Amino acid sequence: MTTMTDPPGQGFRLSQLIYDTRYRSMTIQVVAMILLMLLFSWLVSNTIHNLQNLGKDFDFGFLSQPSGYDINQRLIEYNSQSTHGRAALVGIINTVLVAFLGCALATVLGVIAGVLRLSSNWLVSRLMAVYVEGFRNVPLLLWIVLIFALMTESTPAPSAFRGEDPDSTMLFDVIAITNRGVYIPAIHFGTPLFTNGFFNWLLVLIVLGASIFGIQRLRHWATEKQEATGVRPTTWYFILGLLVIPTAILMVLMGAFWDIPSLQGFNFGGGIHLRNSLIALWLALSLYTGAFIAEIVRGGILAVSKGQTEAAYALGLRPGTTMNLVILPQAMRVIIPPLISQFLNLTKNSSLAIAVGYMDVRSTLGGITINQTGRELEGMLLLGLFYLVLSLLISGAMNIYNSSVKLKER
Amino acid sequence: MSETHAQTVAYVRDSMVEQREPPLSQSGAYKWIHENLLSSWVNVLLTIVSLWVIWVALSHVVPWAALGIWSADSLAQCREIRDEIYGAGASVACWAVIGERWNQLLFGFYPPELYWRPVLAFVVFLMAIAPVLFASLPRKMLWGSLLAPFVLFWLIWGGSAWMPVAVALGFVLGWAVLRFAGPAIGALGGLILAIVVPVLYWAFVAGPLAGGLAAAIPIGLEPVGSNDIGGFMLATIIGVSGIVLSLPLGIVLALGRQSDLFIINKCSVIFIEVIRGVPLIVWLFTASLLLNYFLPPGTNFDLMLRVIIMVTLFSSAYIAEVVRGGLAALPKGQYEAADALGLDYWKSMRLIILPQALKISIPGIVNTFIGLFKDTTLVVFIGLLDPIGLSNAIRASTEWNGIYWELFVFIGLCFFVFCFSMGRYSLFLEKKLRREHR
Known part of the structure; x- marks a missing residue:
């Protein structure tokens, strides 16, 4: 027996806590824990002390008190008599709105720029490199402020659209770009099924979703048929009909009509008014994040080795099928995780709305509400929690996705 | 086959043909x-x-x-000059705003007669950073880099010269304890003592010592408050401090997250995730609004220092994730080899693991630094005058109301130069450190 054993009969000595590796990790952790507890209790006692000195308490009751301020951009019912909680909700919805719009546009821009940067055309790839480097190396805040300044200072005032021979004309006669914002046509319902407009749109969305589900089934059926018989049935006119007809019937039933903005008095009326703050924030976030996404897409495509394409060709696959079945699934595995983290960054960066006065959750809950109620501690805590929960939700979903597409290794 | 072939060959060329130019369509432009x-x-x-x-x-x-106009006192005058030279309505830049507000954009409201101090500080900074960035420079210069932070602090904020000296003495003290007392009382005891002694020194001795020295031999510069510092100087100070401080903190956090020790591991994970989950603006507001709640009543310290602390904590969480990626990318054999050599945890990290992991994470680390430098613009929201804050102030002034392109182009270009060169440096470093032959 040559295995090493501890010298017998010595029992436990205090010095083992430091010098014996079996106990040392325990010692370190206990010491760290005690230090951490001390730090926390120090911070908490300070906070309690300070709150007492200021005559404040720790209470979230302010959320149910009337807010007393107005929010100019909102998607749900809200007025100055509504509660602070409702104001926070309006802010959250605004944050989610600009984040959603931004993610969509940024993905489109990023994919186009990323693919074009790999183009064999020298000029195009250089142009895209200029776009990517230009946006990546300049602070986002500068882009937001710049686009906002452009929107407010170099676009015509509504009065420029007046008269027989106006200085400015509307884009395609339906979109008005003015220094007070962009006016786009809206769809209204003449004979709605619900009094609340939101439910009408929900119904339209549900019908559209059902149509898309039907199309999925149809394509699945066609694929099965193809695998069984070798001939793929022609389905494109079914797909087109399924996509358009049910939604169109519903829209006609509800008496949908275009509400085109027009000059009324000193300003435009009708249609949807997109404020400059929203547009500047949206465009800047999308262009900035798009540059990062372009790099991710480029990296993802380059990460698929050339042998994969050649192998697919050797199997006799066409270029389109090769892309769909061989290249994209592999590139996606590389692209998706950093893409999601870019979406997360965009959502967090939407808090820069403060620069242009867009009423996101930081401006309502973390801005005006805090100033009016003097509850910095509670307000900032809720604000931080909102962003934290959002991030954790998204990164949790990302982890599930990651483990589902991960290469299965031994 | 070969015989028949041999018979059919009537003539074999016995001289080489001159090499010809490739056809025009296959060469050149x-x-x-x-x-x-x-x-x-x-x-x-x-x-x-x-x-x-x-x-x-x-x-x-x-x-x-x-065609931009370089000398004018206001936008109106700029437009007059333009109308005179190019005719009304011509689209011409008015660079005069940069010229007129140059000092402000660079230094904020730093006293004009003291501009030599930040300029000198910048030169010192460049000299200190050079040996860190480029290994070909003499290694002795690194001693200068160690001294530079104290010199820079003294040059920018001024005050008694003895304060930075007294603070620096604390580090010397710590080193001396580790070097001389360490062997006598064991490594761990030495390390603990090397931390405790300087802290006690800073808390109780450094202040009176500096005061006494200043009373005896008054050497000093005119003090300048943090409120007067602005523009690119502010962005650089916050950015550089954040970068220098967040790298070691980030590495420690990454090691904590990879650690087997349950409590340390969970603490690092919570810290990293909480910091990364919340936007920097919220942290900055926390620093400016809430810090007073968490500290003992009556403490009030510099807003700029708070911002530097927040920015450092923020980017250290991101660096921790990047370094963790590098640590995870190392083959397990490296860890096992280090263990097999009998190295303890810190030695194996310092000699085997971290050099390789950090090399892998260079692009990510530099990207985080670039992000940090760009994020310094966010301090405008808590009332510090960074370049964008100054540009807002200039645009609100009566002389330059209505100007925006020129200012934004200038600020954007400055940031671009900084960030782009950082990115290029990372490429250079990657190429230099690449070991595998391609």
């Missing part, structure tokens, strides 16, 4: 243009569209920038 610009009709279309885009952009920007 023609080939390049054909391959890169006109290889297919889609390519031709793309070339035409790109040429049009470039033409539109350049035909607007180049005359605007090149």
